[in-house]
Amino acid sequence: MDQEFMAQVETKVTAPTETPERGASAMQLKNVAVSFHGRTAVRDCTFNITKNRVTSLIGPSGSGKTTLLRALNRLHDLTPGAKVAGQILLEGTDIYRGDITVTELRTRVGMVFQRPNPFPTMSIYENAVSGLRFNGVKKKALLDEAAETSLKSAALWDSVQNRLKVAASNLSGGEQQRLCIARALAMDPEVLLMDEPTSALDPIATLKIEELMTELKKRVTVIIVTHNMQQAARISDDCAFLLMGEDRAGELIEFDTTEKIFNNPIDPRTLDYTLGRFG
């Protein structure tokens, strides 16, 4: 890595200082950039994601939040023309160049999508254990246990334990999204990526998922993309603010604790955004 360039980046962006209250990093992003067919979609992302905290990625549409998030579990791999530059470290190993296979990486970095997407041909139970089955787990006892634990962690067990064999599409939108969370949790991931997980849900279902996140961070590091600034303020501990640059590529403007981003940001654009002056 170019030392001089790194130094520039760190002065431009607020350096993620390792303050004592902050634990070890779950993931580290170093000068990450994503481009499609040579056009940069997001760049200059350097920050650390601390274990057992909720990190939110905020910014207006087109600022590259989702693009950045999808780089963290290599979901761009199958997109033709997509290229990820820089370094993304998971527990110190570069996920693009290290000896982790992409499938192993994705079992360690789970993901919840914008719209609830349970597998329509599977039952609630089958959905919950689908990841384990895809990865070759066949033992009934193990699957049963994983289903119960993950559905409990997603606060869904009580309402579905008597209808586990029912098709997942019979659930409400909020329940479906919690099933998707359970499905990801069943893999026991270290990091959980959430791409605007509540944008398709009503306020009550949203609240439930937000409550869940506070519970979840005890066992998993959460990274969430959100359009909703109140949500970012309510649930996240750290916050990365991205903005579309002159050439329509997103870039990291500021990264800090959520409290600092919302109350006392360094960059004036961050303040403008969090106050709702644009975006």
Add this chain to the structure above:
Amino acid sequence: MSGMIELEEPKAAEHQMRDEIRQISDKVRRRRQLRSTMMVALCAIALCITAVPLFLLLYQLFNRGLPVVLHPGFYTQLPQTPNLITPNATGGISNAIIGTLVLSLYASIMAIPVGVLVGIYLAESDSKLAASLRVIAQTMAGAPSILMGLFAFSFIIRDLHIGFSALAGSFALAVLMLPVIIISSEIAVRGVPNTLREAGLALGAKPHKVSMKIVLPAALTGIVTGIILAISRAIGETAPVLLVIGGGYINSWKPLDPVAAMPLSIYENAKSEWPSLRTEVWGIALVLVVFVFVLSLSARIWASRKQQAR
């Protein structure tokens, strides 16, 4: 005071304008209503033009076919050639019924696995190979069906020396079914939302697992509908089997035996000089229509049940 007048003046002008707009829109509305009525009438006429031949066909089919199919022997006996002493002894069409079942069964065994897999491949890959396969499938779908018969004749019978057989006929039908199954499978697989694929990948599933465990089940109703469509088409085809099945006068399920087929029996009987054999064609046609109808109806019921279960 002058301020109030200023306020009222634009109001009056506004009213005038509104009235004018209403008058114009009344005219426009009347014209549109007239046009709408005319269009509905045209549609009704078009519907009648379409429906009349269909109902005439169905009437002919049942009127002439029903007396034939009501004889139980029609289904169980082998065909007989009438003679001057017994001009009405036509026997049955058991060989043709079995032949049609055998042909569509073997053709399905050949065409379905290959067709579905190629369809999935075309939907999931954007390689050059996939693009050229798609063009081939589309061209084959439009090819005249007699071509498949010629191909089966020269390949199976002339080159491989297999002889007139159910195998040769079902090979021709399989070639005919293949593009239909490929194209409909591709469409069904493409219809599966990408978010489901991503969900599978994000759980660490390998791409082939995503295809087989997520995409294929989600696309199943569409794929099966395409298969049924292909079988229905193959059942009714005469041209591909004309040259290759040998028109066997026995009841046989063996792939290497010559077999008969219902469409071919219709063709043969219609050419016959015996009136009794010519009457029989409507019976065979009715059986054939019922076959295809039951097949597509059961597929529809199955698909809608499957859809409801979701």
